[in-house]
Amino acid sequence: MLKLSKYVLYDIVRSKVIIAYTLFLMAVSFSLFQMEDNSGKAVLSLLNIVLIVVPLISMVFSTIHYYNSYEFIELMLSQPVSRTKILLSEYLGTALSLSSSFLIGVGIPVVLFYFNSTGISLVLTGCLLTFIFTSLAFFTSVQSRDKARGIGAALMLWFYFALIYDGLVLLVLFTFSDYPLEKLTLLLSSLNPVDLGRIFIMLKMDISALMGYTGAMYKDFFGSGTGALYTIGIMLLWMITPLLLAVRSFNRKDL
Amino acid sequence: MKNLFLIACVLMALPGLCRTLVVGKGQTYSTIREAVAAAQDRDTILVKKGTYYINNIVIIKSIYLIGENYPLLHGADKYEIFTVSGKDITIKGFHFTNSGYSAMNDFASVKIIDASNIIFENNRVTNAYFGVHIANSHHFTIRSNYFNGLTKSEQTTGNGIHLWKCNNALIENNEIHGHRDGIYFEFVTQSLIQKNFSEGNIRYGLHFMFSNDNWYVENTFKNNGAGVAVMYSKQVHMLLNHFDSNWGAAAYGLLLKEINDSKIDSNTFYQNTVGIYMEGTNRINVTNNVFKANGWAAKVQASCMDNTFFHNNFLSNTFDVGTNGTLVLNTFNNNYWDKYEGYDLNKDGFGDVAYHPVSMYSTIVENSPNTLMLLRSFMVSLLDKAERAIPSLTPENLRDDQPLMKGLKLKEKK
Numbered sequence: 162m163l164k165l166s167k168y169v170l171y172d173i174v175r176s177k178v179i180i181a182y183t184l185f186l187m188a189v190s191f192s193l194f195q196m197e198d199n200s201g202k203a204v205l206s207l208l209n210i211v212l213i214v215v216p217l218i219s220m221v222f223s224t225i226h227y228y229n230s231y232e233f234i235e236l237m238l239s240q241p242v243s244r245t246k247i248l249l250s251e252y253l254g255t256a257l258s259l260s261s262s263f264l265i266g267v268g269i270p271v272v273l274f275y276f277n278s279t280g281i282s283l284v285l286t287g288c289l290l291t292f293i294f295t296s297l298a299f300f301t302s303v304q305s306r307d308k309a310r311g312i313g314a315a316l317m318l319w320f321y322f323a324l325i326y327d328g329l330v331l332l333v334l335f336t337f338s339d340y341p342l343e344k345l346t347l348l349l350s351s352l353n354p355v356d357l358g359r360i361f362i363m364l365k366m367d368i369s370a371l372m373g374y375t376g377a378m379y380k381d382f383f384g385s386g387t388g389a390l391y392t393i394g395i396m397l398l399w400m401i402t403p404l405l406l407a408v409r410s411f412n413r414k415d416l
Numbered sequence: 417m418k419n420l421f422l423i424a425c426v427l428m429a430l431p432g433l434c435r436t437l438v439v440g441k442g443q444t445y446s447t448i449r450e451a452v453a454a455a456q457d458r459d460t461i462l463v464k465k466g467t468y469y470i471n472n473i474v475i476i477k478s479i480y481l482i483g484e485n486y487p488l489l490h491g492a493d494k495y496e497i498f499t500v501s502g503k504d505i506t507i508k509g510f511h512f513t514n515s516g517y518s519a520m521n522d523f524a525s526v527k528i529i530d531a532s533n534i535i536f537e538n539n540r541v542t543n544a545y546f547g548v549h550i551a552n553s554h555h556f557t558i559r560s561n562y563f564n565g566l567t568k569s570e571q572t573t574g575n576g577i578h579l580w581k582c583n584n585a586l587i588e589n590n591e592i593h594g595h596r597d598g599i600y601f602e603f604v605t606q607s608l609i610q611k612n613f614s615e616g617n618i619r620y621g622l623h624f625m626f627s628n629d630n631w632y633v634e635n636t637f638k639n640n641g642a643g644v645a646v647m648y649s650k651q652v653h654m655l656l657n658h659f660d661s662n663w664g665a666a667a668y669g670l671l672l673k674e675i676n677d678s679k680i681d682s683n684t685f686y687q688n689t690v691g692i693y694m695e696g697t698n699r700i701n702v703t704n705n706v707f708k709a710n711g712w713a714a715k716v717q718a719s720c721m722d723n724t725f726f727h728n729n730f731l732s733n734t735f736d737v738g739t740n741g742t743l744v745l746n747t748f749n750n751n752y753w754d755k756y757e758g759y760d761l762n763k764d765g766f767g768d769v770a771y772h773p774v775s776m777y778s779t780i781v782e783n784s785p786n787t788l789m790l791l792r793s794f795m796v797s798l799l800d801k802a803e804r805a806i807p808s809l810t811p812e813n814l815r816d817d818q819p820l821m822k823g824l825k826l827k828e829k830k
Contacts, residue, residue, distance in 0.1 A: 201709075201732050202754070205792070213794055327795035331780075331787060338784040346789045356793070363792055368663070370689065370711030370734035370791065377665050379789075 162250045165237070169254025172233075173226065179262050182218055186210070186266025194274040201366075204275055204283065207267065208362060211287040212355055215263060216294040217319050223255050223298035224315040228308040238416065248299070248411045252404060256295040260288045279365040286358035289396045293354045293403075294319070300403035303411045326353045343378050354399040361392045440464025440487075448473060448481075448489075455479050463487045463510070471495040476502040483509035486540060491515035491525065500528045506535040517545040517566075522574060524549035528556065536561065546574030547595060550582055557586045565595035570618050570641075575600040579607075587612060597623040598640065605629050614638070620645045620671075621662075624652065632657060639663075643688060645671040652678040659685045668693040669710065675700060682826070685710055691733070694720045703727050706826050712738045712778070721745040729823050730754060730773070734791070737773035737814065738782055744813040748773060752820040766818040774810045776803035 173179050189210060193203040230251065237247050267287055271280040297318055302311040330349050334342060350356045364384050382388045437451045437459060438444055445451040448468055451461045457478040465485040472495050475481070487510060491497045494516040498507065512525040524546035528534055534556035540563075541547045547563040550556065563576040576592035578600045579585060585607040591614075592598040598614030601607070602625040609632040614621035621637035624630070624646040636658040637644050643662035646652055652675060659669035669688035670680070675697040682704045685691035691710040692702070696719045705728045707713035713733040716723065718741030725748045730736050736753060750766070758769035777796045780787050790796050803810055 199732060199754070208792060209794065209797075323794055324798075327790050327793045331790060331795065334784055334786050334789075338786070342786045346786050350789055356789070359791075359793060360789065367711070367734045367791060368687075370788070 162246045162253075165242070165247065165250035166254040166257070169230070169251055170258055172230065173254060173258045176226075178222065179258050182222070182259075183262035183266045186263060187270065190267050190270035194270055200275050204271075204279060204366070207271075207283065208359070208366075211267070211283060211290065211362075212359055213323055215287050215290050216323060216355060219259050219291045219294035220298045220315040220319045221312065222259065223295045224302045224311050225308075226255055227251065227299060227302040228311060235416065244412050245408050248303070248408050249404075252295065252299055252407075255299075256292050259295060260291040263287050263291055279362065282362050282365050286362055289393070289400070290354060290358055293396060293399045296400050296404040296407070300407040303407045303414070322353055322355050327356070330356075347379075347382060351395050354396055357392055357395060357399075361389070434458040434460065436460045436462055438462045438464065439468075440466055452477070452479070452481075458504075470497050472497065472499055474499045474501065475505060478502060478504035480506045481508065481510070482506075483511070483539075485509075486511040488513060493517070496523050496525070496527055498526045500526065500534060501530050503532045503534075505531065505533070506537070507539065508535070508537045509539065511540040511542070512544065513542045515544045517572065522546050522549055522578070524574065524578070527551075528553050531556065535559070540564075541576075544574070545572075546578050547576040547592070549574075549578045549580075550585070551580045553582050553585075555584045556582075557588070558590060559586070560589040561591075563590065563592040563595060563598075565593065565617070567594035567616075567618065570596055573618055575623075576614070576617070579604045583607065586610075591615075592617065592621075594618075597621075598637070599623070601625065601627040601630065603627060607631075608633070610634050612636070614640065617641060622646075624649050627652070631655070636660065637662070637669075640667075642666055643668040643671060645673070646675055646678075647671075647673040648675075650676045650678070654678070654680045655682055657683045659683065659688055659691070661686070662688045664689060672697045672700070679703075680705060684708070685713065690715050690738075693717075694723065696720065698722055700724070701726065704824070704826055705729070707731065707733055707736075709733065711735065715739065716746055717741070718743045723747075724749070726750055727824055728752070729826055731823070735775060735778040735781075738778045739774055739811060739814060740782055742811045744811045746814075748814065748816040750818050750820055751816055752823045753816065754823070756819050756821075758819065760821045765821055767821055770815040770817045771819040772804060772807065772810060772812075772815045774814050775800045776810055779810050 190207060193206050194200060197203040234247060268284045271284055298315050301314040305311050350360055360383055437455055439448050439451045439461060448463060452473055452475060455461055455477055460480040463483045465487050467488040467490055469490045469492050475498060489497050489510055489512050491514050493514045497512050497515050515525040516523045525541045525544040526548045528550040531553040532555045537559045539561045542564045543566060548558060558577055566573050573596040575597040576595035576599060577587060581603040583605045587609040588611055590612045593616045595617050596619050598617045598621045600623045604627040607630045612635045615638040617640045619641050621640035622644045626648050628650045631653040634656045638660040640662055662669050667689045669685045669691045672694045673696060677699045680702045684706045687709045689711045691707045692714045695717045698721045700723045702725045708731045710733045712735045713730050715738040718739060723746040728751045730753045753771050756767055756771045758767035760767055776799050
């Protein structure tokens with residue numbers, strides 16, 4: 162399995178897209194830290210990169226990669242290797258390459274300019290989001306044979322998690338604003354890995370605002386050790402569940 | 417010869433005029449009570465180091481009470497230690513501890529009633545219900561004392577320095593922890609509070625009620641339950657203070673309620689949930705302040721009128737200004753906002769486009785606090801951008817027409 166992952170990794174690195182991605186992240190992070198005299202503000206912009214760009218690239222890149230290596234997968238299937246192993250090694254190869262380019266592109270500047278708990282949680286969240294969205298991408302691309310459809314589904318999912326979901330949350334919170342919604346918001350934030358990651362970082366960044374009103378409750382929950390464990394646990398669930406579903410349908414699929 | 421005789425007489429009489437009565441083990445007096453009873457006006461009572469259990473000594477003579485190496489005056493958890501009522505009394509260098517608690521009376525370590533020209537200096541007051549309770553007095557000084565309260569609930573803890581119906585007070589260089597309100601003013605006029613440090617009090621670091629014409633200067637209020645409250649007062653001057661880390665659901669760096677004609681100048685608001693909260697306040701000038709890393713730099717409710725924000729620095733606050741209505745009768749001018757995204761074509765140092773400090777999202781949060789969950793999300797920044805282009809929900813008149821392009825060089829106290 163590791164051997165297979167290694168080949169996938171080589172393949173990805175050779176395609177140069179991943180190198181471009183690394184360089185892009187690095188250029189953006191370095192220039193943000195250089196431009197802003199207040200590194201807190203730079204981290205704020207980086208937060209947007211982590212929450213928007215990382216999921217998008219992870220999704221699109223993984224989908225395209227999956228369809229492009231379809232022939233390789235078919236070739237591997239003719240060998241005595243189990244389907245689960247093949248898909249998992251494909252996943253591992255893709256996710257590892259994406260996350261390592263994130264670690265290089267964002268991790269290094271953060272360590273250089275903003276090495277504290279906020280910075281660390283930013284990098285951690287970025288890595289987790291890479292893994293999660295790669296796994297989601299695998300889930301969608303396994304479902305259909307058609308490349309255009311797969312990419313379309315991936316984009317739709319990204320759009321949903323990055324934007325639509327928050328809109329829906331806003332709508333729900335406004336509609337039911339007469340009711341006590343504290344518990345519900347906790348639940349709602351767990352249903353979207355992007356939101357969960359954002360709150361995780363935000364608690365380190367905007368503590369003064371969060372301490373007011375509902376914020377105190379967030380702080381109590383997410384800010385505690387169990388809260389951090391909960392966040393990471395839920396994010397791992399978000400990573401594992403789509404992957405398992407992908408493996409299941411890949412195993413059952415008539416290729 | 418006659419003159420010489422007179423001088424000799426005076427010299428002989430002087431020791432009689434102001435004697436020094438020493439209290440302590442093996443001294444003339446073994447208890448402070450005896451010494452106070454024996455003392456006459458202008459005498460000095462010197463108390464040696466030791467522990468003295470005291471059940472309320474009433475001091476009405478003009479005497480100097482001086483402690484040597486902080487003698488411990490213990491109230492046995494039942495009594496007030498000193499009650500001071502008179503004029504020209506100095507109390508210096510004592511350690512008051514464990515005065516009583518009562519739900520009926522405001523028991524204090526030292527109670528000063530109907531007094532004037534009192535100096536209370538260099539004392540330590542620990543485990544007290546009220547630290548110093550001053551009523552109906554004038555011209556007194558509370559200087560360089562250290563207070564550490566009981567830190568229980570709001571009901572069972574009293575105020576550190578409590579002033580009621582006083583004038584011409586000077587409260588200086590005190591350090592207050594763990595009381596209900598660090599410093600409490602009610603019906604106090606013409607007083608100066610300066611260079612005090614009030615930290616970790618259960619309710620307010622400083623609490624003003626119905627107190628006009630006061631100054632508070634260079635104080636630090638840190639990590640108090642609800643910050644600093646100034647209510648129902650006029651002509652209060654708040655200068656060079658530092659409001660730090662007042663966090664919580666109802667915590668404010670500075671809470672202003674029904675304040676008129678006052679001045680807030682050169683203060684630093686750092687990491688508070690709300691920097692300044694204004695309700696029903698009129699004609700206040702907020703100038704040269706630094707608002708940094710607060711949740712809301714200022715919340716100006718629609719009940720406020722004719723307040724001016726001029727030449728302030730707003731730096732890395734989550735929200736710059738919040739309000740609860742669309743009616744705006746206050747002016748914001750020539751401030752520096754680090755969120756400003758406009759340009760300055762004629763290079764005069766002022767931005768050419770007005771800045772709207774109330775963001776759409778802060779209005780949303782004001783209406784439905786649960787939406788704080790969406791802070792910093794892409795959705796919210798989209799909404800803010802859209803609202804900035806075409807204001808519809810946020811008050812259109814709340815704007816800085818000439819925002820500064822560069823931050824003012826204001827001193828930030830750390």
